[in-house]
Amino acid sequence: MRIAIACHSVLGGSGALAVELARSLAHKGHEVHVISDGVPFRFVRPHEKMFLHMVELPQHHVFRYPPFEMALAGTMAELMKKYFFDILHVHYVLPFAISAYLARQMVPEHSAPVVTTLHGTDITQLSRDKALFAPIRLGIEKSDAVTAVSASLAAEAMRIFSLKKDIAVIHNYVDTSRYIRQDVTELRRQYADPDEPILMHISNFRPIKRVPDVIRVFAEVRRRRRAKLALVGEGPGMAEVHALVREKGLEEDVHFLGKRSDVEMVLSMADVLLLPSEQESFGLAAVEAMACETPVVASRTGGLPEVIVHGETGFLAEVGDVSAMADYVSQLLDDRALHRAFAAKGRGRVERYFSCTHQVQKYEELYRQVLENQ
Ligand code: GMT
CATH class of the missing domain: 3.40.50.2000 (Glycogen Phosphorylase B;)
Structure with missing residues (x-):
């Protein structure tokens, strides 16, 4: 055709x-x-x-x-x-x-x-x-x-x-041959120590993405353990995000990666992807993350429950429920066996349905x- x-x-x-x-x-x-x-x-x-x-x-x-x-x-x-x-x-x-x-x-x-x-x-x-x-x-x-x-x-x-x-x-x-977990030891070293988990968010930073909630979730997680946050993409909400990072004293732990074309590489460094959007008709970033064996903690909105199976490939919380999201992230970071199981099931789900x-x-x-x- x-x-x-x-x-x-x-x-x-x-x-x-x-x-x-x-x-x-x-x-x-x-x-x-x-x-x-x-x-x-x-x-x-x-x-x-x-x-x-x-x-x-x-x-x-x-x-x-x-x-x-x-x-x-x-x-x-x-x-x-x-x-x-x-x-x-x-x-x-x-x-x-x-x-x-x-x-x-x-x-x-x-x-x-x-x-x-x-x-x-x-x-x-x-x-x-x-x-x-x-x-x-x-x-x-x-x-x-x-x-x-x-x-x-x-x-x-x-x-x-x-x-x-x-x-x-x-x-x-997604193209599952491209979106697949890569060996990114060198790249990861630029952002975190080997024993420090990396939380990640990828979006166009529109208000609908609720990026300030990403910072709030990270602040809560960071109170409990050492960790880094990588923010990928750019958009209209950037100034507010920078201000919140400063207000929370997180400048040392938050990395701004900007727009990236090697999304599968950066996702391969991540331990958890955060997607706390107000609305998300699908959530392509969640599928990209799951393909790279990165479990997702997201809001229960729009099409996200069709993508993420709560308690199997990620966790879903109500929009704006920062403390539930922080608890879910901690659960995944504290329990490596759980993390491994979610990562494998996420990859399997993408291969089967997406x-x-x-x-x-x-x-x-x-x-x-x-x-x-x-
Ligand atoms: O979410 C955005 O701001 C971008 C928008 C777009 O035009 O790409 O995303 C929409 O389409 C994507 C691809 O189908 C979906 O994965 C997103 O969930 C959807 N965004 C919203 O519904 C807010």
Whole structure:
């Protein structure tokens, strides 16, 4: 098939998944065209059957805000005309499904069916904005097929938009040959002594990630034992996090690693990943951690309970319950046998449910169904 995949280029699980899917499909012999607003952050060493098309932001003085959605639609239409895509698979309703809908009107004779994957934010957050509710519903309704990255997100979308159409649940996945525990003795030495456990958090530091809770959990754990905290990524909440680290006197024990492309390496140094998010439709970082045999302590929200089996591959606590999270972390650090068991079960769970073999096949089957229904 000739497949177009549209996604955001900025840091985030949706872009990571979209690029990984493009790569997996290309490996399986499909021709894949990635459409994005920049070079997606995981678009490195692309397969020869992967092509990148960047949307130029129109810069004209008549506009107060450059009309990115129009440029995206126009670019999609041009590409549909040139490449005759079998499928256009968009990641996020806003703006992608809307622009795809517009593009199809522009070139009806070349229009490709649209598959939309819901990743969370436009359902759980943006739908509360009165001006965005109708466009999101339109984007969903005009898609030929809709998928969600968790059953919880699919149910939320059905409830919020009173949808009549089905939403297929296709959980996210990782490349289990890349995300596998590595020998990182040298790297680890830069951040901690061999007997000091490392707690880790990876995100885009948006308020929804509740990164200050990571610091609070770590402060509690640190009161009980020597340990280090590694913070990976960057984003709008950084200043608050730095201030809290200073306020708690933890400067010596908290390392800021910034954006990293070698996530599997840094995860391999970690003893526990902390993900105390307010909302998380899936939690790709949790799967990446489990693949690297790092147990996860997370909040019981959104799709996280579909990823983490409480008491088997990690622990779940209520959002904001810092002391429960600190207790769970301590339990894992104090009991090495428990830690080993969680690590092994986490890896096993990823291989069974969140690996490319099964998930990519589900997308291919869906594409075929969509084509048959045309
Ligand atoms: O969580 C973010 O801030 C980024 C966002 C994205 O666009 O990548 O993540 C969403 O999609 C990911 C991939 O499906 C999921 O793993 C995240 O849970 C989801 N984030 C939220 O629901 C808040």
